[in-house]
Amino acid sequence: MKCPFCCADDTSVIDSRVSEDGQKIRRRRRCQACDKRFTTYETVELRLPQVVKHDGSRAEFDRNKLLTGFKRALHKRPVPTSYVDAAIDRIVQKFLSTGSAKFRHVVLVKV
Numbered sequence: 001m002k003c004p005f006c007c008a009d010d011t012s013v014i015d016s017r018v019s020e021d022g023q024k025i026r027r028r029r030r031c032q033a034c035d036k037r038f039t040t041y042e043t044v045e046l047r048l049p050q051v052v053k054h055d056g057s058r059a060e061f062d063r064n065k066l067l068t069g070f071k072r073a074l075h076k077r078p079v080p081t082s083y084v085d086a087a088i089d090r091i092v093q094k095f096l097s098t099g100s101a102k103f104r105h106v107v108l109v110k111v
């Protein structure tokens, strides 16, 4: 990886550790040319399925849109945010494990 300060190609990893939740790897790097240090994070890149809308058009899956939908549906109802987050997590998990999930107005499929 290039040094963000001097753009030299020669940087080395001086420390790697897994984040507390196990979802990220944090690496401390040092530039061999200018000796500056920087941190990079490594995470899993997940390709989420596309959303097939009611009219047949497709859109990228967007967690925020799902959240907006939930908020709209639950407007002025006493549902804790943590429940909504958990529900969205379950939907995302279902996507990733089965490749599809059906809802009343949208059908989600993996492509």
Ligand SMILES: [Zn+2]
Binding pocket: 003, 004, 005, 006, 007, 008, 031, 032, 033, 034, 035, 036
């Ligand atoms: Zn450098």
